[in-house]
Amino acid sequence: MINSLWIAKTGMSAQQTQLDVVSHNLANVSTTGFKRNFAVFEDLMYQNHRQVGSQSGDNAELPTGLHLGLGVNVGSTSRNFLQGGLENTGNQLDMAINGQGFFQVQMPDGTTAYTRAGNFTLNSTGEVVTPAGLRVLPGITVQRGDLIDIGADGTVSVTRAGVTTPGPRIQLANFINPAGLEPMGNNLFRETVASGAPEVGEPLTNSLGEIRHKFLENSNVNVVEELVTMIQTQRAYEMNSKAIQTSDQMLAKLSQL
Structure with missing residues (x-):
């Protein structure tokens, strides 16, 4: 009976985490390049009261065992890297990746971060940077009045006073396991052992x-799906709460015997 209280408690805790993830997705429904998160659930260890296949008598063995589970746990949160919808902005510094890959960004400590958000701008020296002021690699510098054209293959052309000159070629990075990247905020990701080295x-x-x-690239969050998940999460939370109430009532009855 006490186990049921703990099991229901783990269910409520897991559903609360699920609601946190759904809330985060909905909060970023308009965030450029955002990728939907989802919680991965795991059942907890089992109490093995009767081993399956053990001997129940002469020349007889049990076809099933007696294993009582101890609840649920959120083992991890993962990220869905499906392509988001592309929106034409007309801004000459905006870029989107149609397919796989990440833009490379130089961090203040010299390391490289990665992003799908291509809403770039200029700093005071004319360098193309992220909204947080981080330089976009390999480094593009423009002057007032320059016109920039970027080809599908990353070729940058700068037109100045009617003369077009080639600029640096943008390179993308990809990972064997993008879900293993560590989110840093500001639409940035960091390489980890799980993600593998960038290609x-x-x-x-x-x-x-x-x-x-x-x-x-717009966020790949589907509002309808998130609202359905939110309703399911609410119902699951209520059912686990009801299980705690029922267990408490059964314990009260037991104490009266």
């Missing part, structure tokens, strides 16, 4: 996607 290359090569100039 850097030019767009449209080695399974990397193309660059869509003057486009942005």
